[in-house]
Amino acid sequence: MKSREKIIEEINNLTITAAEIEELIEIENTKFIFAYQTWYSSALKVVELLAPDRYDEFRSYYEIDPNRKTFGYGTYVIQDFIKNIVPAKIANFDFILRTKNNFNNQHAILLSIKKRANSIIDNINLALLSELQDEELENARKILLVSPRAAGALAGVIIEYHLQKVTEKNNIEIKKKNPTISDLNDPLKNQGIYDTASWRKISYLADIRNLCSHKKEIEPTKEQVGELIDGANWLIKNIQ
Missing domain, CATH: 1.20.120 (Four Helix Bundle (Hemerythrin (Met), subunit A))
Known part of the structure; x- marks a missing residue:
């Protein structure tokens, strides 16, 4: 297991980077995707180690549910945004807002870990x-x-x-x-x-x-x- 100082430093860096990544969602999709993928891989490991009870929830904001029966605001995930998939049956679907919400939920989980690291x-x-x-x-x-x-x-x-x-x-x-x-x-x-x-x-x-x-x-x-x-x-x- 990594030392306490390295783990806390990694959490701090991830929370700082999260704020920067969120701004890229509207500004530059390609940059967001690359930055987010790197962030997600590191953040997922932190959640798995320090908050295993939140691990599945954290993943659910990113990964497409293979058993998804409906496609809309309640089931749209970050992976849909990365693959450029948008619900065809919903007019003016705000995929950027939904992506922000998913990302903010992940960020909130990370912040809760930071407070009690x-x-x-x-x-x-x-x-x-x-x-x-x-x-x-x-x-x-x-x-x-x-x-x-x-x-x-x-x-x-x-x-x-x-x-x-x-x-x-x-x-x-x-x-x-x-x-x-x-x-x-x-x-x-x-x-x-x-x-x-x-x-x-x-x-x-x-x-x-x-x-x-x-x-x-x-x-x-x-x-x-x-x-x-x-x-x-x-x-x-x-x-x-």
């Missing part, structure tokens, strides 16, 4: 991170059969990393350079990201993690580490 990217990153964490937790369960301490250490790293991402998403400043689970747990609870019950549960997980990560006379049991792994799974599914 950062939060969308954060959600995508968390979703991808969650998938990776699921794989790591499965590895921890396998390691548990051989070494509870090693499995617990891995689960602890997953918890710590996830909490760090949650603090970043919620703009919570952590002054410590290498914060532990406890260092992250208190600020998140104090800022109301989760309640006292969740804070206590994470504190308990931190205690088991410490038992696994530091050499002590007491060895962590398989049951304790199993709780730690299950707790890590609960955390990444419920604390965002």
